[in-house]
Amino acid sequence: MSVLFILIGASITVALGFLIAFIWSVKSGQYDDDYTPAVRMLFDSEPSINKTKEEKITN
Amino acid sequence: MKYTLDTKTVKEKTVCYHCGEPNLEVIAFDDKEFCCDGCKVVYELLKDNNLCTYYSLNNTPGNTKKSAYAGKFNYLDNDEIKSALVGFTDDKQSRITFYIPKMHCSSCIWLLENLHKLNPEIINSTVNFLKKEATITYNFQNIKLSALVEILADIGYEPLINLNDLENKKVAPSNKSRLIKIGIAGFCFGNIMMLSFPEYFTVGKDYDQHDLKVFFGILNVILSLPSFFYSASEFFVSAYKSIKNRYLNIDAPIAISLLVIFIRSIYEIATSTGSGYLDSLTGIVFFMLVGRLFQDKTYETLSFERDYKSYFPLAVTLIKDNKESSVSVSKLKRGDRIIIRNSEIIPVDSILVNESTHIDYSFVTGESKPVKKFKGELIYAGGKQLDGAIQLDTEKEVSQSYLTALWNNDHQSHKQNEESQEFILRINKYFVFTLLAIAVGAFLFWAAMGDSGRGMNALTAVLIIACPCALLLSATFTNGNMLRIFGRNKFYIKNASVIERLNDIDAIVFDKTGTITHGSSVSFVGNELSDEEYRLAISLASNSSHPLSRKICEKNIDDSKLPVTDFTEIKGQGISGLIDNKRVKMGSEYFVSGKKTDTVHASSKVYFSLNDNVFGFFSIDSFYRDGILPIANELKKEYTIKLLSGDNNSEKETLKQIFDSETDMYFNQQPEEKLEFIKSLQDKGHKVIMLGDGLNDAGALMQSNVGIAVSDDTNNFSPSCDAILDGSAFSKLKLFIDFAKSGRKVIIASFIVSLIYNVIGLSFAVQGTLSPIIAAILMPVSSISIVLLTTLSSSLIAKRKGL
Numbered sequence: 063m064s065v066l067f068i069l070i071g072a073s074i075t076v077a078l079g080f081l082i083a084f085i086w087s088v089k090s091g092q093y094d095d096d097y098t099p100a101v102r103m104l105f106d107s108e109p110s111i112n113k114t115k116e117e118k119i120t121n
Numbered sequence: 122m123k124y125t126l127d128t129k130t131v132k133e134k135t136v137c138y139h140c141g142e143p144n145l146e147v148i149a150f151d152d153k154e155f156c157c158d159g160c161k162v163v164y165e166l167l168k169d170n171n172l173c174t175y176y177s178l179n180n181t182p183g184n185t186k187k188s189a190y191a192g193k194f195n196y197l198d199n200d201e202i203k204s205a206l207v208g209f210t211d212d213k214q215s216r217i218t219f220y221i222p223k224m225h226c227s228s229c230i231w232l233l234e235n236l237h238k239l240n241p242e243i244i245n246s247t248v249n250f251l252k253k254e255a256t257i258t259y260n261f262q263n264i265k266l267s268a269l270v271e272i273l274a275d276i277g278y279e280p281l282i283n284l285n286d287l288e289n290k291k292v293a294p295s296n297k298s299r300l301i302k303i304g305i306a307g308f309c310f311g312n313i314m315m316l317s318f319p320e321y322f323t324v325g326k327d328y329d330q331h332d333l334k335v336f337f338g339i340l341n342v343i344l345s346l347p348s349f350f351y352s353a354s355e356f357f358v359s360a361y362k363s364i365k366n367r368y369l370n371i372d373a374p375i376a377i378s379l380l381v382i383f384i385r386s387i388y389e390i391a392t393s394t395g396s397g398y399l400d401s402l403t404g405i406v407f408f409m410l411v412g413r414l415f416q417d418k419t420y421e422t423l424s425f426e427r428d429y430k431s432y433f434p435l436a437v438t439l440i441k442d443n444k445e446s447s448v449s450v451s452k453l454k455r456g457d458r459i460i461i462r463n464s465e466i467i468p469v470d471s472i473l474v475n476e477s478t479h480i481d482y483s484f485v486t487g488e489s490k491p492v493k494k495f496k497g498e499l500i501y502a503g504g505k506q507l508d509g510a511i512q513l514d515t516e517k518e519v520s521q522s523y524l525t526a527l528w529n530n531d532h533q534s535h536k537q538n539e540e541s542q543e544f545i546l547r548i549n550k551y552f553v554f555t556l557l558a559i560a561v562g563a564f565l566f567w568a569a570m571g572d573s574g575r576g577m578n579a580l581t582a583v584l585i586i587a588c589p590c591a592l593l594l595s596a597t598f599t600n601g602n603m604l605r606i607f608g609r610n611k612f613y614i615k616n617a618s619v620i621e622r623l624n625d626i627d628a629i630v631f632d633k634t635g636t637i638t639h640g641s642s643v644s645f646v647g648n649e650l651s652d653e654e655y656r657l658a659i660s661l662a663s664n665s666s667h668p669l670s671r672k673i674c675e676k677n678i679d680d681s682k683l684p685v686t687d688f689t690e691i692k693g694q695g696i697s698g699l700i701d702n703k704r705v706k707m708g709s710e711y712f713v714s715g716k717k718t719d720t721v722h723a724s725s726k727v728y729f730s731l732n733d734n735v736f737g738f739f740s741i742d743s744f745y746r747d748g749i750l751p752i753a754n755e756l757k758k759e760y761t762i763k764l765l766s767g768d769n770n771s772e773k774e775t776l777k778q779i780f781d782s783e784t785d786m787y788f789n790q791q792p793e794e795k796l797e798f799i800k801s802l803q804d805k806g807h808k809v810i811m812l813g814d815g816l817n818d819a820g821a822l823m824q825s826n827v828g829i830a831v832s833d834d835t836n837n838f839s840p841s842c843d844a845i846l847d848g849s850a851f852s853k854l855k856l857f858i859d860f861a862k863s864g865r866k867v868i869i870a871s872f873i874v875s876l877i878y879n880v881i882g883l884s885f886a887v888q889g890t891l892s893p894i895i896a897a898i899l900m901p902v903s904s905i906s907i908v909l910l911t912t913l914s915s916s917l918i919a920k921r922k923g924l
Contacts, residue, residue: 066333067336070316070336070340073315074312074340077308077311077312078308080308081304081305081308084301084304085301085304085305088297088300088301088304089297089301093296093297093300094249094296094297095249095250095251095252096251097250097251098230098248098249098250098251101227101230101250102230102234102248104227105174105178105231105234106174
């Protein structure tokens with residue numbers, strides 16, 4: 063049965079890892095705005111004038 | 122061509138490529154049609170900067186650009202104002218967050234996040250769409266703050282900057298710490314639950330598993346610490362505060378219950394006499410915190426706390442030693458000379474230096490007719506200046522002005538007292554005392570039987586079961602769900618206690634202008650006017666300050682006016698003048714034509730004649746809100762209805778048809794009279810809803826039991842209030858009140874269910890045989906079933922009512 067001690071220790075460590083990840087995500091502001099990022103990722107990054115110039119130079 | 126100003130009946134149905142407004146005057150450019158030069162200029166600007174994706178993301182995403190005079194934003198370069206606004210600065214860059222109410226679609230997000238393409242000195246910009254905020258990082262050495270704001274204004278996104286921002290930086294009520302608390306409580310709850318499962322069954326009963334039992338016990342205690350001391354801290358803090366103030370809030374019995382559970386559990390585990398109730402403890406904490414998060418839904422873009430400061434300009438132009446400079450309004454001293462430009466708000470009581478001017482006080486009093494003021498007269502703060510630029514000598518400081526003092530009155534305390542009368546708190550009182558009686562009774566019973574150990578067990582078990590978390594959960598989840606349902610129907614409520622207060626309402630007071638009417642339409646009836654004749658009418662009317670003349674001129678473009686000579690205005694009759702040697706007359710039928718044929722609604726008709734040739738009349742109608750008639754009919758069956766208006770009584774007859782002839786109507790009401798009126802109703806024992814829209818209703822809204830601001834654009838300013846009702850949802854008012862009332866029934870029903878759970882638990886508790894397993898089953902089952910019951914039943918009721 064002593065293997066239980068190790069297993070429980072391991073499971074709580076994993077759970078702690080997720081808790082820390084959650085706290086980190088809250089503190090970094092991921093829950094502040096749950097709308098704009100979803101819209102933002104749909105914008106195509108269009109070739110700007112500057113970029114096309116750069117491409118010409120590299121070519 | 123028939124000329125009408127009502128945009129709905131414009132013949133050409135083309136709309137502006139930029140803003141989607143119908144084109145009254147088509148400006149073609151680049152194969153596209155625009156409604157005005159402003160829109161065209163924005164389009165050109167975006168096209169030059171390769172930003173036309175703006176138009177491909179959404180159709181007609183733009184905002185009509187309001188013309189701003191040069192230097193409008195110069196005050197932003199004032200160091201004091203700047204440092205109050207800018208959030209973060211290092212030696213090269215500054216970061217600033219603007220509130221931009223015009224933000225409305227994904228194109229707006231796209232354009233505002235691509236500002237760096239418009240000006241290379243803007244490093245980046247990030248939008249928070251829900252808060253309608255844009256955070257902009259820029260090189261402050263190369264671009265001034267005023268220039269930055271001008272760029273935003275140029276593309277139609279003028280940020281809103283007001284005195285409130287300056288005086289106390291908005292401290293956003295952060296959800297972060299609550300989320301972390303819930304995360305930790307959930308983590309503790311889940312793990313303790315997992316570790317407790319073996320306990321429920323066999324583990325620990327055999328001698329060789331004793332080590333395991335101790336290990337689980339210690340782990341459970343360690344895991345419960347963060348939940349008890351960190352996550353649950355807000356319950357202890359608020360319980361302490363309430364006991365200190367000598368009243369019982371809902372958190373007090375919860376805190377006592379949590380404390381008893383914790384101490385008894387630690388005791389049991391330390392003495393190996395049991396396994397404690399830590400699983401129930403952490404579970405309660407977790408569910409209650411989730412309930413609070415759910416209930417505290419906030420509408421981030423709406424503000425319920427605005428006061429006069431939100432309406433006033435941030436800075437004015439001060440004249441000192443013949444030099445003009447921008448100065449923050451709060452720095453104005455008595456005797457300063459300031460310049461107020463056309464359609465700016467006068468921020469402080471002051472004396473007019475110019476010969477005369479017209480002041481529009483509709484903003485503060487509701488009276489639509491502008492007031493003419495002469496040199497040396499005192500002008501109260503809050504009026505809108507209508508004639509060019511005027512100079513004023515200030516009389517007082519901003520905070521001491523007549524009207525600001527009125528709004529500063531402390532009506533708020535009145536409502537806070539009332540909150541302690543919330544329904545759930547009234548139940549709570551009886552609940553707590555009954556349970557204390559049962560707990561003590563059980564203890565005395567067992568002590569009399571000679572088993573005081575069991576008596577102690579029973580006492581603590583009753584307190585554990587007695588935790589009124591089910592009561593709290595039923596209220597928080599019902600109210601939270603109702604807030605959401607109201608919000609979906611465009612009725613935005615400040616917080617849950619407003620729903621509670623809606624229950625007791627028996628009187629409703631309406632404001633007129635802007636509340637039951639919105640806007641007006643002008644159309645011409647009679648011989649059609651040519652463009653030229655129409656221009657003559659506008660030119661003449663623009664010389665008069667009569668409300669009807671103003672309405673006729675309202676939607677007209679300024680540059681088409683012609684000079685008028687020999688202008689005369691006869692009060693109550695009309696105006697006449699010479700334009701290009703043509704005699705133009707406008708006014709009542711008698712004044713224009715010398716006949717009197719028409720007596721119905723004469724007050725809203727302006728006849729027009731050219732060289733004594735009568736063409737017809739302009740008909741000016743107030744729009745009453747859709748559905749006002751049925752809603753008024755329904756409401757007057759159950760509630761006392763009153764009408765207050767700051768305006769004159771010209772529409773009394775129409776209003777009588779809408780309400781009925783017995784409805785009390787009061788006209789020409791000053792803001793403080795409205796406030797006093799509400800107060801007198803309350804003194805008679807009425808619970809009053811006040812529906813209003815403007816700053817003139819602010820005092821009455823605050824004084825009323827539930828102040829509802831009616832607004833056609835909820836992002837616009839609305840005065841301080843308890844709830845904001847979108848104009849389009851006005852006809853649902855009765856439904857909303859009914860729904861709030863059925864919410865209380867849901868709370869009572871779920872409370873009865875939770876009482877049944879409590880009775881089952883108590884029957885174990887008083888016998889001193891409440892095992893952790895029963896507690897652990899009862900607690901989550903009761904919580905979850907109550908959450909389901911309240912949310913499902915309130916949603917069902919909403920569906921049946923058609924919300």
